[in-house]
Amino acid sequence: MYFFEWGSWEAAIEPDADKKENARARRLRKKITPYENEQAEEQAAAKISASETPKSRGPVYAYNKQILEIRSGMFEEKRGLIGILSLTWISLIVTGTVGIMVAASWIVESITTEAAISSEHVFKITWLLLLTFPTAWLYFKFGLRFTRLEMFTSRHLLIRFNRTTQQVYLHRPPHCGGIVVLPWEGVASSGSANKYAIADGVGVPLALHWSARVTGTLHPELAWVGKSANHQGEIRDEWEFIRRFMDEGPEGLPRPRITSHFPWPWQAFTPQFEGVTHYFRNASKLIKVGLVLISPAFLIIGTGHWLSLLLCWKPRWPKIIRQAGMPGKPVPPLTTLADYPPHIQQRLRENAHLWAVRPGQRPEKKPRKVSRTRKAEPKPS
Known part of the structure; x- marks a missing residue:
């Protein structure tokens, strides 16, 4: 699974406008x-x-x-894990597509022979269309990016x-x-x-x-x-x-x-x-x-x-x-910013402050001042 590497790269090139970093995340980044x-x-x-x-x-x-x-x-x-989910999703799309083709061939045959179109065939192809196309759209829109983290890749x-x-x-x-x-x-x-x-x-x-x-x-x-x-x-x-x-x-x-x-x-x-x-x-x-x-x-x-x-x-x-x-x-040149496409270079420049090493030494932590409320003295009887 290449999820960690993909996530690290996405974090490096994520547009600054899309970053939703709360105060806790900022403190953690400052700490590390x-x-x-x-x-x-x-x-x-x-x-x-x-x-x-x-x-x-x-x-x-x-x-x-x-x-x-x-x-x-x-x-x-x-x-x-991703392989099983991806193959299940792909199987549903392929099965639905084959079903649509078979049902469509029935309808074409009925039209060619001038026979009555079976309402059962119309129902099947309508149901398969409603099932297959949304499933395929969702997969190619959101699922394919996860499938290629481990399938159809290195x-x-x-x-x-x-x-x-x-x-x-x-x-x-x-x-x-x-x-x-x-x-x-x-x-x-x-x-x-x-x-x-x-x-x-x-x-x-x-x-x-x-x-x-x-x-x-x-x-x-x-x-x-x-x-x-x-x-x-x-x-x-x-x-x-x-x-x-x-x-x-x-x-x-x-x-x-x-x-x-x-x-x-x-x-x-x-x-x-x-x-x-x-x-x-x-x-x-x-x-x-x-x-x-x-x-x-x-x-x-x-x-x-x-x-x-x-x-x-x-x-x-x-x-x-x-x-x-x-x-x-020849000795391979070290990878530099110029080796990336222009839009990736721009993203990396915008996010460079996130990874910059701070000069000098980490300041010592100041001891916390614990303020204790003095107990009220008992009143004389």
């Missing part, structure tokens, strides 16, 4: 907006070893002395690390931000230290972040890397594997298992259990019984996930990125 010193500390932490046991849990699609390519994206294991989101060019490449569909070239220098990671951990690493993948000052596109970039984790230790191991590959080379790193891009069924079903094995192992008996009872739901979502993979195509990098780092080949 980084200062220069915080950004410098986070980037410095990304250069320090975070684990003694580097390991990539994958899925890894390419690995050699020059490149490391891993699956990216958040909530991919949930993409079957089979996977990818992130490729190139240690020769010291660049990172994000492969995403155009409606989720498109292909982006980022510098390795300046990356921040949720696995570099516990203070940057997200949900203590439970149920989320490794997060890599580039601030607006690093990207050159006036907005930050966020990439989720690999499988959802069971604990922060797995996040640290994943990050340390990537950090050592980019900073020190593949020597001494355990060779990861290479995964095929072909949509095998187990690639759709096994992700349903990412990030829950540790929870299941330590859960109470009642919770374990409940998880077993709802296991058919995992099977249904996995089936929808597999159908989605079958209806998508293998992502392909541009030639300049495929050849990046090879002798005599």
Whole structure:
């Protein structure tokens, strides 16, 4: 499911007039907006070893002395939900359209043979028209944008690390931000230290972040890397594997298992259990019984996930990125604002203030003054 990436891109290019930000949202944005010193500390932490046991849990699609390519994206294991709903909606439209064609052929045949038109046929075609056209209009107006978050699009989101060019490449569909070239220098990671951990690493993948000052596109970039984790230790191991590959080379790193891009069924079903094995192992008996009872739901979502993979195509990098780092080949230029269409550039400029890093240090919180009402002294009797 590419919902998170799509939502992040939509937030970056949303017109300012459409933003309905209440006071609470403004306070939250002000709280999470980084200062220069915080950004410098986070980037410095990304250069320090975070684990003694580097390991990539994958899925890894390419690995050699020059490149490391891993699956990216958040909530991919949930993409079957949208797939099932989309296929149900599409089936209704197709069934209604076929029914209209059959009923229309009956009416045409009746007119040709000068036979009486059956009122039953007229009722059927009227009912199908009233059912099919509004359903199709609603789907193409509102539903199609969600269907393409996981169907009729790239089979996977990818992130490729190139240690020769010291660049990172994000492969995403155009409606989720498109292909982006980022510098390795300046990356921040949720696995570099516990203070940057997200949900203590439970149920989320490794997060890599580039601030607006690093990207050159006036907005930050966020990439989720690999499988959802069971604990922060797995996040640290994943990050340390990537950090050592980019900073020190593949020597001494355990060779990861290479995964095929072909949509095998187990690639759709096994992700349903990412990030829950540790929870299941330590859960109470009642919770374990409940998880077993709802296991058919995992099977249904996995089936929808597999159908989605079958209806998508293998992502392909541009030639300049495929050849990046090879002798005599050009180094891909970093993505800048000029790489986007004019209307997107304008949107990004208008929203640049939302992602701007604040200068200096975050001011210390002032202690709250608690005003206590003095109790009234008892009156003398």
